[in-house]
Amino acid sequence: MADYIPPAWDWVREQVEQYEGSGGKEGTTLRDTGLPVIIVTYIGRKTGANRKAPLMRVITDDGKYVLVASKGGAPENPTWYYSLREQPEVTIQDHERVFQARIYEVSDPDDRARLWDAAVRAYPP
Secondary structure (H helix, E strand, C coil): CCCCCCCCHHHHHHHHHHHHCCCCCCCCEEECCCCCEEEEEEEECCCCCCCEEEEEEECCCCCECCCCCHHHHCCCCCCCHHHHHHEEEEEEEEEEEEEEEECCCCCHHHHHHHHHHHHHCCCEE
């Protein structure tokens, strides 16, 4: 099993610890926003270590999870995006439910628009 490198930002690290430490019963929303999150465990592309990120919980009408690489609206992608492009196998924790998944990047413009709409419906401005 690969080593685990905790998130560098204190609030992110604390949220992951709270989420996992409570078995998915606490820390399930993004800070004080009330917006639901999941924990995604992935392999870091440079370190080869396990990394964890709390991400927006977006589920499509057909039950598929969507990982939105928005970095809070910043113009650049978050670092986990590049890791998932190289190593798409992840573990997702959604509250108490933990499962393995394989991520794929959506390139079709129509599919991207449909999935973005699902994210906007889950997180209205």
